[in-house]
Amino acid sequence: MRESHAVEARPYHHGDLRRALVDAARRILEAEGPTALSLRAVAREAGVSPAAPYHHFKDKAELLDAVASEGWQMLDAAMAKAKAQAETRNKLNALGIAYVCFARDNPALYRVMYDAARDKEALPEDMQDSEDSAYCKVRNTMVELGADPTATIDLELATTAAWCAAHGLAEMAGFKQFDHLKEELGGETAFLQAVFAHLGLFLHVRHD
Amino acid sequence: MRESHAVEARPYHHGDLRRALVDAARRILEAEGPTALSLRAVAREAGVSPAAPYHHFKDKAELLDAVASEGWQMLDAAMAKAKAQAETRNKLNALGIAYVCFARDNPALYRVMYDAARDKEALPEDMQDSEDSAYCKVRNTMVELGADPTATIDLELATTAAWCAAHGLAEMAGFKQFDHLKEELGGETAFLQAVFAHLGLFLHVRHD
DNA sequence: TGTACATCAGTGAACGCGCGTTCACTGATGTAC
DNA sequence: TGTACATCAGTGAACGCGCGTTCACTGATGTAC
Numbered sequence: 449m450r451e452s453h454a455v456e457a458r459p460y461h462h463g464d465l466r467r468a469l470v471d472a473a474r475r476i477l478e479a480e481g482p483t484a485l486s487l488r489a490v491a492r493e494a495g496v497s498p499a500a501p502y503h504h505f506k507d508k509a510e511l512l513d514a515v516a517s518e519g520w521q522m523l524d525a526a527m528a529k530a531k532a533q534a535e536t537r538n539k540l541n542a543l544g545i546a547y548v549c550f551a552r553d554n555p556a557l558y559r560v561m562y563d564a565a566r567d568k569e570a571l572p573e574d575m576q577d578s579e580d581s582a583y584c585k586v587r588n589t590m591v592e593l594g595a596d597p598t599a600t601i602d603l604e605l606a607t608t609a610a611w612c613a614a615h616g617l618a619e620m621a622g623f624k625q626f627d628h629l630k631e632e633l634g635g636e637t638a639f640l641q642a643v644f645a646h647l648g649l650f651l652h653v654r655h656d
Numbered sequence: 657m658r659e660s661h662a663v664e665a666r667p668y669h670h671g672d673l674r675r676a677l678v679d680a681a682r683r684i685l686e687a688e689g690p691t692a693l694s695l696r697a698v699a700r701e702a703g704v705s706p707a708a709p710y711h712h713f714k715d716k717a718e719l720l721d722a723v724a725s726e727g728w729q730m731l732d733a734a735m736a737k738a739k740a741q742a743e744t745r746n747k748l749n750a751l752g753i754a755y756v757c758f759a760r761d762n763p764a765l766y767r768v769m770y771d772a773a774r775d776k777e778a779l780p781e782d783m784q785d786s787e788d789s790a791y792c793k794v795r796n797t798m799v800e801l802g803a804d805p806t807a808t809i810d811l812e813l814a815t816t817a818a819w820c821a822a823h824g825l826a827e828m829a830g831f832k833q834f835d836h837l838k839e840e841l842g843g844e845t846a847f848l849q850a851v852f853a854h855l856g857l858f859l860h861v862r863h864d
Numbered sequence: 865t866g867t868a869c870a871t872c873a874g875t876g877a878a879c880g881c882g883c884g885t886t887c888a889c890t891g892a893t894g895t896a897c
Numbered sequence: 898t899g900t901a902c903a904t905c906a907g908t909g910a911a912c913g914c915g916c917g918t919t920c921a922c923t924g925a926t927g928t929a930c
Contacts, residue, residue: 461892461906486883497908499886504906508884568832601840602854608834609821609854616824617817624776626816632809646817647855669873669925694916705875707919712873716917 466504466514468494473515477556485560487511509564516564519557520582526550527582531589539589541644544614547582548640551618558618586610613647674712674722676702681723685764693768695719717772724772727765728790734758735790739797747797749852752822755790756848759826766826794818821855 462468472493476485487508491498505511530546531539551558578584587607591597595606620626621640630639670676680701684693695716699706713719738754739747759766786792795815799805803814828834829848838847 465906487885488883498884499909500907502885562827565831601837604837605850605854608828608837609825609851612824612828612851613817613821613855614824615828616820616822616826618824619770619827620816620820620823623773629809629812629816642813643817643820646813647821673873695918696916706917707876708874710918 462496465494465496465500468496469501469504469511470514470518473511474518474557477515477560478554481556482559482563485512485556512560512564515557516561519554519561522554522557523547523550523561524580524582524585527585528580531585536592540586540593540610543582543586543589544610544644545637545640547614548618548621552621552636555622562615583607583611617643617647670704673702673704673708676704677709677712677719678722678726681719682726682765685723685768686762689764690767690771693720693764720768720772723765724769727762727769730762730765731755731758731769732788732790732793735793736788739793744800748794748801748818751790751794751797752818752852753845753848755822756826756829760829760844763830770823791815791819825851825855 469490473485473490476489476493487501488498490511491501494500501511505514526549527543527546530542534542587603590603590606590610595603597603617640621636626639630636633639633642677698681693681698684697684701695709696706698719699709702708709719713722734757735751735754738750742750795811798811798814798818803811805811825848829844834847838844841847841850
């Protein structure tokens with residue numbers, strides 16, 4: 449019989465438990481949502497004792513931060529791709545759609561990202577500090593479209609406005625409330641496009 | 657001594673425990689935020705045993721619903737007041753500002769309102785079904801400003817867009833990230849006004 | 865007006881649960897000689 | 898190449914906690930006669 453050896457090939461040392469824990473957390477998020485995301489559940493999902501994560505993360509918050517950080521990187525990548533594929537004049541719109549779609553496809557992760565950011569000094573580095581961040585992509589695209597790069601405050605306000613609008617839409621897009629609109633417009637993407645059009649967000653980029 | 661009689665004047669029967677529980681919940685929300693809002697904490701705050709609430713609410717969710725519902729009513733009232741006080745051409749802007757200020761002043765309550773609404777068939781009656789709801793106020797004001805009331809889908813989309821943008825701003829306005837912008841612009845209200853201006857939300861109301 | 869009794873709205877103890885975290889431990893790994 | 902030993906990365910049992918909910922109960926209230 450000796451099943452214990454036959455079945456479990458996993459060695460005592462894991463190899464990259466840190467990675468495995470973050471992955472396990474994301475699996476739980478997708479399957480059961482943010483409220484199910486406990487440290488113990490993550491350890492369980494990774495097939496490891498409840499104490500094991502403490503060799504890789506100081507506490508629960510640090511694990512959550514790691515998950516959120518990975519979320520921001522994924523968002524950056526999605527927006528980079530969207531921007532690259534769009535024609536210049538559509539780039540801002542494409543960024544907005546990509547943002548909302550990311551939130552739609554990863555609602556629990558999206559929530560964790562903002563929950564981790566709340567109460568922090570700033571949104572995490574991943575969002576704003578690096579030159580490649582999603583935030584900077586929006587700002588830079590506005591400049592590419594003709595916004596005055598020397599009007600710093602104006603540029604920041606415009607970026608903020610666009611970001612807020614996208615965030616609001618991202619959070620609400622899933623509400624059942626809107627099902628009939630999606631239907632009448634012929635699908636969710638059409639709905640998002642229509643709302644974005646009504647936002648008219650990007651009219652304010654100045655073409656001097 | 658007989659302190660027990662001297663100090664506690666509270667009778668065995670409370671009078672209106674339901675009311676008292678909702679008030680206690682709101683007090684906890686304001687003081688400690690949504691994560692501290694447990695049924696036991698509410699009972700404790702109301703000075704009552706942990707089982708008492710079950711004579712007034714089926715379970716925790718039902719209490720939360722009651723709190724959320726009261727939040728929507730407060731929001732309705734705040735927006736009604738803002739609309740009444742503004743000049744016609746500024747009414748939409750005033751509604752937006754009132755909305756965001758409500759969220760800023762009651763952040764925990766605001767959160768509970770949307771958490772209770774998520775996964776529901778629709779946002780609660782308080783938001784959309786009654787003719788006086790905040791949602792209807794926005795839509796009606798758009799019509800008053802010249803939107804075509806027969807273009808139903810368009811009108812709903814415009815209202816949705818405005819609502820989403822306000823929601824996004826409401827959720828993000830408190831981020832420390834924006835402190836320097838608020839400072840440079842001379843206060844939070846100025847900041848909100850500026851972002852709203854950049855949103856240009858209401859350019860899409862048609863003046864036929 | 866007084867009394868019996870049903871109903872209502874509380875009490876407080878207890879249930880089982882999952883949580884975050886700590887602890888003493890042990891098996892595996894890597895390095896110095 | 899072999900061995901002693903420090904270090905690393907796991908285990909699993911235990912801690913105290915607060916939670917939502919249930920239960921048998923009891924004090925207060927209101928109603929029928």
